[in-house]
Amino acid sequence: MQYIMRYALKDGVASDFRDWVQKNGQEMGDHAADGWSYLGTYFTVMGFGTFEVETRWEVENYSTFEAGFGDDTFQRLFGEWNDFINPNLPGETYLMKSAGDVAIME
Template sequence: MQYINRFNVLPHKSEAFRDWLKKNDKLLHEGMPEGWQYLGTWFTVRGFGRYDCEMRYELDDYAVLGGDFGSDALQEAWLEILDSLAPNLGETYLMKSAEDISIMKGA
């Protein structure tokens, strides 16, 4: 199951955010909470899309949504860059593939 978070970056901060992602790539992959796997971050291009960025994670199951926030190092790294991200909530999706989804009869 994928957890997808879409959000905006403040004006003139996209390059700093991209550089932060590159610098912290290993930490994003290895410092995630148990049951979370960082899949990557995508940027919209040429004005296509409502939001500037999308971060994707693979989740083991629903229970990990109530878990911790990852390693202390990862939390400290996030504090370095939060002032570059827009304070709006953006959009968050929890998605399953067509092969994995259970659909109620008649839905």
């Protein structure tokens, strides 16, 4: 399953955030809780999309959400990451399964 977060950045920090992600994104993934795999952070281009940025994680299963939030390094990096996000523009979060894995109930 993919856990996808879409969000807006504070004004004037996009370049700094991009640089921060390039420097720290993989380390944040390396220190995430068991069952979480960092897939990357993506920016919208050419005006497409409601939000500027999307971060994607692969999660093993639903119990992954009970695993906590990673170690102290992850907590520090997550705090730094969160400082770039605009708190006045609520983002969106999705939990997605592939078409082959989803059960359809009609």
